[in-house]
Amino acid sequence: MDRRFRILVSAYAVSGYGNYLNLIALSLFTYEVTGTALGVGAAMALRLFSGFLAGLTAGALSGRVTRRTVMIWTDVAQGAAMTVLVLTASTTPVWLLAVAVMVLGAGNTFFTVALRSAVPVMVGQEARARANGLLVTARSLATVLGFASAAPVIGFGGYAAAFAINAVSFLCSAAALLVLRPRTDDEEQEEQEGRDLPADTASRGGAESPVRAGRGLRLWRGTAGVPSLVLGMILLRGIDALASSSHNIALPMVAHSAAPDEPALFMTRFWAAWAVGTVLAHLVLKRRQGEAAWDERAFALGTCAMSLSFVAAFLGLPAFALVGAAVSAGFADGWTEIVHTSRLQAVPDRQRGRLFGLSATAEQSGFAVGTVAATAALETLPAPAVVGAFHGVAVCGGLVLLLFTFGRRGAARRSR
Incomplete structure (x- = not known):
């Protein structure tokens, strides 16, 4: 580096x-x-x-x-x-x-x-x-x-x-x-800056028709030729954002309940332990070799581990166990983000911007919907139940993606 x-x-x-x-x-x-x-x-x-x-x-x-x-x-x-x-x-x-x-x-x-x-x-x-x-x-x-x-x-x-x-x-x-x-x-895009035509149009040597140019603004064009498992990762990323909204909203409530005299200190300790976990994820992943380290299976497993760790953190654990759950959640959080980002970066440069835009849209949508739903749910239900339900959806999504990865690999072996 x-x-x-x-x-x-x-x-x-x-x-x-x-x-x-x-x-x-x-x-x-x-x-x-x-x-x-x-x-x-x-x-x-x-x-x-x-x-x-x-x-x-x-x-x-x-x-x-x-x-x-x-x-x-x-x-x-x-x-x-x-x-x-x-x-x-x-x-x-x-x-x-x-x-x-x-x-x-x-x-x-x-x-x-x-x-x-x-x-x-x-x-x-x-x-x-x-x-x-x-x-x-x-x-x-x-x-x-x-x-x-x-x-x-x-x-x-x-x-x-x-x-x-x-x-x-x-x-x-x-x-x-x-x-x-x-x-x-890429050099082609740098040369294209400031011109009226987008880079992918110039690379074909001519202007697009008005219909095709209009379609250039549509997000689905960026998904053409992208493996379905990659699109599944993006969908699961949005579900993960929905689940994450629940613990972000519920944590201040738990902090005031568990440490009424020092709720800010409680939250600082939690997020500090979470940050330590993300650093550990970076230290582990940078030593892994091969594209298998960044595939859809690693992302699905990381999502499941992250959700289960956050659920555990809201079960009223003693202080040392809560710190352990926060570190585990941070490790899985850092793991999934690094794997997800690295996998999307493996696609051709022309598709990369659109896929990351699609991923950002999924995350923003998931977090927005989750914020509204979790806020309403916390009015009547305890925090552990709400966090467990929301992260349970993420676990189910991770398991579905995991099953698809096994199915694809089995089909690939049979076709050989």
């Missing part, structure tokens, strides 16, 4: 820290501006919906401009949105807050799709799993630090300080991309 990529990972970690710090600050700020819990929920829904729309168009965008350009401009746009909130923190109107939330939701999705699609070009196919592991590790550490520092930052400098830190973090990421100029696209 070259030094330039490690610097980019560091800049990504700084940006991630600002994001997770802002996740808490913006939620509290939204409540202050709107004055209702409904306003907070509406802002979250707007952010998820913006990410959903961005996922639908991310693949088409990658055919017109380079991924590096997408990442730089999304960083700049998000940094500008945060700067506006810094300047208007004391008198922010609801409409301006809504615009900022939409920019953050769409920008995060565009940046993530571009980055994940660009990794094989930046480091090579052979090193992509290690690169994904570094990115997952950086994001996990940024998550813990962002959540842990939110209270002191807001307490010391107010919401403006949190927004300013987030704005600076975006600018650090954009500056690293500008200075280091990493190669993020």
Whole structure:
């Protein structure tokens, strides 16, 4: 792994820290501006919906401009949105807050799709799993630090300080991309930037018909020729996001019940243990060799293990066992993300952006639906039951995908 990529990972970690710090600050700020819990929920829904729309168009965008350009401009746009909130923190109107939330939701999705699609070009196919592991590790550490520092930052400098830190973090990421100029696209795509035709059109030596050009914006075109098991992975990723929404909503409730005097400390310990697990997953996976390490079976098994670990964490375990469950959940979480990302990066470059856009859309949709459903369920049911039911769906999905992998391999053996 070259030094330039490690610097980019560091800049990504700084940006991630600002994001997770802002996740808490913006939620509290939204409540202050709107004055209702409904306003907070509406802002979250707007952010998820913006990410959903961005996922639908991310693949088409990658055919017109380079991924590096997408990442730089999304960083700049998000940094500008945060700067506006810094300047208007004391008198922010609801409409301006809504615009900022939409920019953050769409920008995060565009940046993530571009980055994940660009990794094989930046480091090579052979090193992509290690690169994904570094990115997952950086994001996990940024998550813990962002959540842990939110209270002191807001307490010391107010919401403006949190927004300013987030704005600076975006600018650090954009500056690293500008200075280091990493190669993020195949040469054909880099030559195509700035032209009117997308790269896949130019490669065929002529303009497409209006009908075919219109279809270029449709997400299903990116799935042509993609193995059905890969599409199954993307579907399971969306189901996993739906399941994950349940423990994200239920954990604060459990923290207040288990540690009424120190709920924030309870959550910090949980997520710190989870982060340790994701780092361990990176250390294990970077030593595995062969494409079998990144296949659909490894992803399905990891999803099942992650869901079972999160369910165990809500069973009222003693402190040491809870930490163990959190580490196990983090390990499986890091495992599935690295495997999922590495598998999608193995497809041809032309399809990669559309597949990652489809994956982002599935994740945003799953998390949005799960958030609404889990919130409603927690009004009448205990947290362990809700988390168990939601993650039970993910386990069932993982088992179905696992059965399909065995079926495909059996059919392949019989055809020989």
